Amino acid sequence: MSLQNIIVQHDAAGLGIESKQKLEKHLQKITKATSTLYTTSIFQTEQIQFLHKKNTEAETRRTTKSVVLGRGEGKVMSYDDLVTARLKRAEKDAAKEHRPGKGRRKRNAAAEMSDKAVDTLRRNRATEATAI
Template identity: 40%
Template sequence: MSVEGLISLYNQIKQDTQTLDATSTQRLQKRVQKLANTAQVSFAECALLNNRNQFLTEANNEAKVRRSTKPIVLGKGKAKVISFKDLEVARAARAAKDAIKSKEKRGRKRKNTEPEASGAELEP
């Protein structure tokens, strides 16, 4: 039922309450029951929509985490199933390898412009 239909039903109920005879009492009871059923359906639909929105929000948040997590390659060309202990060992080895790699300087190596002073002083 739409909002306009609900307002129309409410107005009819107000009119029936002003003229209370036997027939209007029965009509009033039917309309009040219809109003109660409509409200119940409306609340149920609202609860279902809120539940669906919450589910979609959680799914979206999980997808964001998956997209933002950087995949780590533990070894080249080794697509195999391993135990958790082996996985931890491979992660530690990869972390050590990355730490060594990050310490190296990148780019072209420069020529040493200063003569080695320590070697020249030791010879005389």
């Protein structure tokens, strides 16, 4: 027995025939509305999950760094050519990492000033600004 029948039988026991029919119509509308609500919510959640999955795939594709194996060779590379190009690229990257870097720049004399010298400069500037 459905909830709709239970409501009509128990709650509408004292109502007339026309009132029962109106109540049944309203209950049918409510049940139809709830069923459409549930189906649309199910479809929306499925669509959201699908879009989320596609978005995460796109994010991984964007964050993955592409490695250029060769440029301007003008030929279609076979699998063996790709493997050799990858090995050459790995050797090149390893050699690049072991190369010594540039030396650090030395600090300027102004940057090495003591705190007292900086304070005196600030005081002098402040007094010059007030004198003007």
